[in-house]
Amino acid sequence: MPSIQSFTLSCDALNDDRSVSEGDTLTGRVTLALLKDSTIESFFVKATGDAQVSWRKKSGDRTYTYSAHKRYFKLKHFFIPEESGDTVIPRGTHVYDFSLQIPQGSMPSTFRGPHGRIFYKLQVKLTRGWKANRTIDKEIHFVSKSFPNRNSLMSPQIGSTDKEMGFFSKGKVHMDVTVDRTGYAPGDTIVIVAKIDNSSSTEMTPKFSLIRDIQYRAQGHTKNEDYVIQKVVGNCIKPKTQREVKCEIKIPHDQIHTIHNCDILAVQCFLKVYLDISFAFDPEVMFPVFLCPPELFPGAHLGVAAGPYPGGAAWGPSNTDFPYAAGAMSPYPAGAFGGPSQRNFPSAHGYSEPPPAYPEGYKNPVPQQPFQYGDPFTAPSSVLHPPPSAPAFHATPSAPDIHPSPFSHISPTPPTYNQLPSAPPMNTDFLSQSDEAPPAYSLLFPSSDTENTVERL
Template structure:
């Protein structure tokens, strides 16, 4: 008859989710029921965390197996003192309490995959001489707290793509996609807004997929596994059509969180937004998605845009033909050049001279008076900041609802160097050039010739200077 009837273990819960993390203290009880007295060599409880991978690959006639193992921690709590070689326990029910602390450090969350696993266990072990050991195990649901900056993961993501159509159709396709954030908990809803400008002659369907990528590493080799977790398809977009698409993608509640701090196994998620076009390569945009435990995902913080539209900053690279939507905090940040503000007209045009505005020693020349009154000091302070080069300076107010009507710019001022200003005359105020000098003919010198200075030549004959009239010639003939 065996002496041990049962060996059981219970662990106290730390939270409502039944998870443990780095630095937590594990407490619980181990219950052993003996039918008769038992001589025990050791009796302890240990907690450990291990990661292991293994897969096989066939090449030709040979099969190669790759495997790796890593231990993250192991701690023990002895229920019977370790120094005692043998302790006799009397028949009956015996309850032992234990307490141990999980060490600090970056450790990955629990995971089980097709070619590897990350497992955390709590094990009670009773050893006897010349007898098999009795054990009781309990797997711990470990959740890593070694996460990146969650505040940065709560901001919006933006992306765009273009495609020139090829053989079977003509035109161009442009798509802008906005995702409300990066970090999500299992069960959350991922909100997507896409703007599609179909300037081609083909129909296309916007589609969105949540993809999981698992990578196993061992002995310098890598094995990839990709799977589609969720997929959403929208209505077809006709040719020569612009449309805005908004959809929600539900994240499964049993989805494994992102694993980024394990050398053997990594689990990553991506949102793939693409346009399904027949007989053409699909333009796509990939967004990272970080799955966090529910207790670690904070709500939207004050000051973070909660709507589906981004806070479109001036100068953001974009090829879209759509106007900028109105965000929760405004379409432009405070002080952004080119965006609507409390000014009624934009900063003056950049001067054409060699020095920028406000540089010490730069000379300016008076320009025509402005067509509008001067701003108060607190408003005009914005003009002291350097103006970024962002074309176009004046947009078409009828193509975008966020455009602002601006008066025409004033005449630019000229800023020559302080040492030797070089002012160019206006394009139409030319100085008359001097008349070219003509060499007089020997037979008929010009009237402005200085005869006194020509001492080497004889003065011209009187008849050459004053020819006779017709009457005098007629009298001579008579």
């Protein structure tokens, strides 16, 4: 006759989706119903967090297996300690309460993939000497909230690309793309605006794809898997025409969050905007997309504007075309602040981190904004800068003062212009409606490659 009538584990819910995060306290109870007195050697509940990957690769006649394991924490709560010896529990129903606090720190969210997983679980174990042990396993849904620099995730992104046509057509094509922000929650909508200048003799079709990339790492090797989550196709653009294309991509509610803080597994999303051209390589722009818990972006997932600029502000997103020089599609001259460069910004930890990388197979990725809180990929890439703020000028004989950019927390402080006795006075109001050409943009915003150098006006 068995001595255990029932053996159950129940946990208290901390929220509606029954998830836990860093620093949360797990509480619950274990119920043990005995039909007769029983001798117990040890009795405890344990919480663990682990990540593991494994895959096989065939090379010639041999098959290689790559695997890795990472443990984040292990917690135990003893009802009957192991060193206490045999303990007799009388017949009847016994309820044991427990409380376990998950450690603070950066830990990845729960994930399951074909070649790896990140899992958190509770296990209750009852040891009864020569009798078979009894265990209960219960998975914990863990949602990471380790996303520093949240303000930078709400900043808009800008990218551009050019292409000279080849043998089958003449001319060139230029495309500028803006995305409303970088961080989203599942269920949010990505708003994209693409300005396309088709100065070639062939037609082309704008396309927008949201891609998820999973990367497994073990023993110095990596394995990547790409999935197209959503794809939108625009209307054909005829030769010798210019067009602004607006697109909205809805992120499915069941999408997993970005995993950027695991050594052996990374999950990242990318937005790919490209022009489908027959018999030619497609010019494209790639943007990182971070999927985070909705509570990290209060109001953003409800359609509230989250950019750092007020509506219609100079150089900020608005319902109209973003500014660009006459006769050109790009909003920035080459080398100007806000345009492409090879500069890394200091992170919140006080040091420069490497720029983001993209999965193998992507063609010609354009500069992207670096991940301020740690890049899940290791290959080098360029940097996409956020747009600068509107410069303010004072009509004085001295050189104009340049106000700090709203991105001053990630870009160097502009140099101070000192008035020299030999410097000629400036009597031009650059914001007036005079016919005089304003100074070169690169003079107002010096290139990042020059440090401690001030050009005299």
